[in-house]
Amino acid sequence: MVDRGTPPAAAPLPDDWPMRAEANLALNRMGSFDWDLDGGRLHMDDPALEVFELSPDEYDGDPVTLAVRVPIGEARQLDAQVSQALKDGSTTYGAYFRIRRRDGSLRWTHTQGHIQRDGEGRPHRIVGIIRDATQELVHVTERTALSEERKRQTSVIDETTAALAHAITVQDVIDVLSDSQGLGRLGAVSLLMGLLEDGRIRVVAEGQAGSYVPELEYTRVDEDYPMSEVVRTLAPRLITSPGEFARRYPRLWPHIEPLDVSAAAYLPLIAQARPLGALGLLYRGKRNFTPEERNLLVALSSSIAQSLQRAMLFDQEHDIAEGLQTAMLPRTVPTFPGARIAVRYRSARFGRDVGGDWYDVIPVPGGRVGAVIGDVQGHDTHAAAVMGQLRIALRAYASEGHSPATVMARASVFLHELDTDRFATCSYAEVDPADGTVQLVRAGHIDPLVRHPEGPCRPLPAAGGLPLGLSAMFGQTDYPVTRAALDPGETLILFTDGLVEHPGKDLDDGVRVLTDAVTRGPHEVEELADHIGAAMGERTGGDDMAMLLLRREGEPIPEIGRRVHQHVAPADPEALALARHMISEAVRNWGAGGRADEVELVADELITNALLHTDGGAVVTVRMPGGAERRLRVEVQDGSSTWPRRREPGETGVSGRGLLLVDRMADVWGVEARGSGKSVWCEFNVQDRSEN
Template sequence: MADRAASALSLPDDWPAHADTSLTLNRMGSFDWDLISGLMHLDEPGLDVFDLHPDEYDGHPASLAVRVPPDEAVRLDSMVAQALKRGNDRYGAYFRIRCRNGTLRWTHTQACVRRDETGRPVRIIGIVRDATQELADSSARVEVDVERRRQASVVESTTAALAHARTIQDVIELLKGSHGLKLLGATSLVMGLLESGRIHLVAEGPEDAFVPGTRYTRVDEQYPMSEVVRTLTPRFIESKEDFAESYPLLWPHIKGLGISAAAYLPLIAQARPIGALGLLYRDKTGFTLEDRNLLVALGSSIAQSLQRAVLYEQEHDLAEGLQQAMLPRRIPEVPGAQIAVRYRSARLGRDIGGDWYDIIALPGGRVGAVIGDVQGHDTHAAAVMGQLRIVLRAYAAEGHPPATVMARASVFLHELDTGRFATCTYAEVDLSTGVVQTVRAGHVDPLIRDEDGSCRRVPVPGGLPLGLSAEFGRLEYPVSTVELDPGQTLLLFTDGLVEQPGADLDDGMQFLTALVHDGPRDLQLLADRMCEVVDQRAGDDDVALLLLLRRRGAITAQAGGRLQQHVGQNDPEALRSARHMVRAAVLAWGARERVDEVELAADEMITNALLHTDGGAFVTVRVLSGSERRLRIEVEDGSSALPRRRDAGESGVSGRGLMLIDRLSECWGVESRGSGKCVWCEFLIPDRLET
């Protein structure tokens, strides 16, 4: 059957080809090396491989030494010896021979080792062939692979770098930097963004190469960036002549820059153009297919990064505008005080948070200072912050004492049902007396800097953060009272100034205290210095706010000047704080000679309220002006039962309080206040402050 098929096809007479013919046609020769005699038979094709004439070979391998360089001969001998020693049946190797014209040529040999019955090698039969073309093809493949890996590396490196770019300027600086241009292989670049049908040039290319009139260009104009945006197709300019002919409006302005080629790429994100990128080259002509593919891939990556940057900047502008709208537009002028505020954004993320500050001018020469931080770093936190700032200001302006202001703000935040909480410190400062009443809701303690620069932390008993205290029904906010002498400065701040990832809060407070101690005397310069240092060490910490309030020299007490504090039952610290507040007010308002009398009367009134009622009491100290200047003490409680004056007897204790108040003060009385009452007394004080 096979013979009939073969004859029917009329095959040639020499089919199939003899093995010698196949070897000769493929420039392959054979050898047979007898290891016992040392003779090696090398056929004519084999001699051609070694570029030898028959009369130049005497049958001994040593005759090949004229064509095999010494280092190659050593390597081949070593390889054959190892194969024989290890019992290998086959071996193969590439080696070079030196041709008659002195050039080196790659050759390949492959052989089979024959052994006798004892395993001793007796014969090696093999082939030799010209491997020049094979290795040339292999080298070309290696070069192609290397180039492909390089191109992939360029795309990966650029994409990885662009992943860290947040703004359009970040993208431009990354691409224009020496490393970025080196990756791209370009001399310089230009970039434009599409805005309302026009291309806005955002990167100008080489230094001093701005072309007048090209800051904004229309998409239908004869410019390369307009063309690629219009057609959504890359434009590769391969020569100066191509540039001059295609873009006569642009070329006269850049022909002196030595630009020999350019690639303009449309920047496409989400299937729509957002701009164009131009890469300018010197000493380059033409673009290979690989060049074009690489640049198109880079253009896609750059477009995605720019899209993210555009969206980020839009969101950032919106968020920043929202937050700035929520913060005070100006700090009011407060007689008797110097005030400095600073705001610092985080370096990463949206650069926005729920931090806020406020200065509230209150009647009677008082001022409220607020600083706080709503949980979170987003526009929601900023919106909650704005609402919380407004209600705190409203409650304070209504005249509520600090503890009540904080408690009501907590209830308000809880009722908003935002799922957010806030930390806050509210300090009410009477600038005529220097008395500072402070309440703290989960916030960091404030600092006080003395006139000589020494700085100390002020421990303030605190309640739960706003929102949480209302949720858990723990609205008690103890009031801490300290005196702020003329020249002393109160510092309120958010935790961004003192917290470091992985560091203890106390270490941050010590660092800040030392920084304040060594800082400038001027309040504004001190604020700037603190922010500079904190910026350097904070990195990506959250938003930091700083509020500094320095009391100037003593000012004249005004009519209506008032201090107020809540004293809870079973709260000895609050009772001591209230006594301290009363004494400080009396001294500051110029009644030094009556300070003991006023303090004693106030103590009796407060103690009486705590002993005979179920709740706490509000203590108010204020100045009344008229024909006579009077200091009035009021103690308000929630009981409607009015106190009555009675004889205590010789050995009695109860009943002496009102008698004592009657003897010490000019007048006293009791007023009903809704479901409770207010016991008050008044003392005459001098018209002018003592100096």
């Protein structure tokens, strides 16, 4: 036999043999992931995060975090492939996609996953790998680079144009371009935008954090800055190195150098052959611009300029409309003894949609307060203009002392005669801070609320009529008056539907939310108004809004100097009844109960005489002048110059008894000339309250 010898001893194995899978993957630039589909969490190991050029502290386990590295177009394709595999019952999938590196360049990446399903075939988990596929696809990429670049350019233009289509204001345009997705589409790390205003360029987009320079916010067109240059020449300026930047723009470079910028593109924004401003894009790691990129930038600047022009016009129209609306509203709110008032107004949020909401606070004869809230139909400058005219007319009617129902009826006729197609909803409340009486008239408007001093809030239901303008059109101007009373410390809250209305939501639901906000709010009216605005601001839509809060104070008003005042028209029985009620309430509230019947009877006689024997109406005033004695004075003023005569009536006479009655019941009376008319007055000595 042939001795073959002993076989050679095997070489010793490495200490780490066989190599762990994690180390094997890492050496081959691969990482692993574990995706919990039910919980939405995606675990990625450190090698996987390195593929995405993310550090562990930059990733929180939410797949959305990876969007900063995946361009929008790539993300859509990847999502489509994974979704298809989940739907068609597959257990595996593989996909190539590109990620954007920190320097802005793109790199090919490959992912492969295994889908785990439950007993019913429902996918609940994916485990897989992610790897750098640059080398394996380099040749394919080179062959298809031109085609892909053209597709990318088309995608960039389409996506940017689509995003800008929803931009309404200039700020919207800036937000579309400067957010992470916008900069990702443009391939830039920072953006600057300047608008041309009176020969100067105002920077409206400040670029990345830390890049804002106050002294560069306004620059002249003739200065040595890139934005100024492109506005002057109407031609783009491309900068491909830090040295070129420093050489061409030495005044700007010290502010740019800390940003680590390697290239920049400054583009004029031109619309209808007129420069609007300039756009600046800053890049890192970029050294040149290909012809395709130059064409892309020019096309983008044109699309951006058109959107910017539209947005600037929108902003201008909104400013004009909002200015008109604000000018139509009261500049100040008068103060009243015994009452605290707060008002708030918010314009509509979009374009010219300022609307016709308004409020007003009117001093009414007799120390009463007229509180008005209203909303003219429409959301444009016409609505604001109609609102202004209607507010002035309603204010005039109320200031003359007409009853609330008459004020509303005349305002409706006024609006109808304006020859406009607009109508208006409105609520008018006449409040006497002295005794808390409220007379409320509602024309198609929302019922107001009343807040108790300790917080609880309740609606104040009021009979209503047709909106202003419509009631006159249909001949239904008889507005019912709802009478109520505010206790000391209670707050009356009037508001327009813009405060409680939300698209797709029930109006009653908005009122309930408002009621809850009022209940939880503070006591002081100014603080309560702010609280309501903050609580309701997030849920309201884009409509304008007005609200008025009137709180009756608890402190008593001095009796001396009290005064009530009422206008009575010749053919207005409701106003006559209201005047009688006003006199009755005043006499009793002021401690003249012992002579109440006499005062009411004499006042009624004087009013009736004025209405019967003169052509116009009468103005009734009841007041308590100062002095040692407590006296109550009644005055009835009319426009006739004919003075009354006291005479004894015959046995069958039905007239002439009025002044005889006044002479016998009043302590003193007389007649005074008032311009082209006169005032018939009488006074009564009244007993103290303690003697009642």
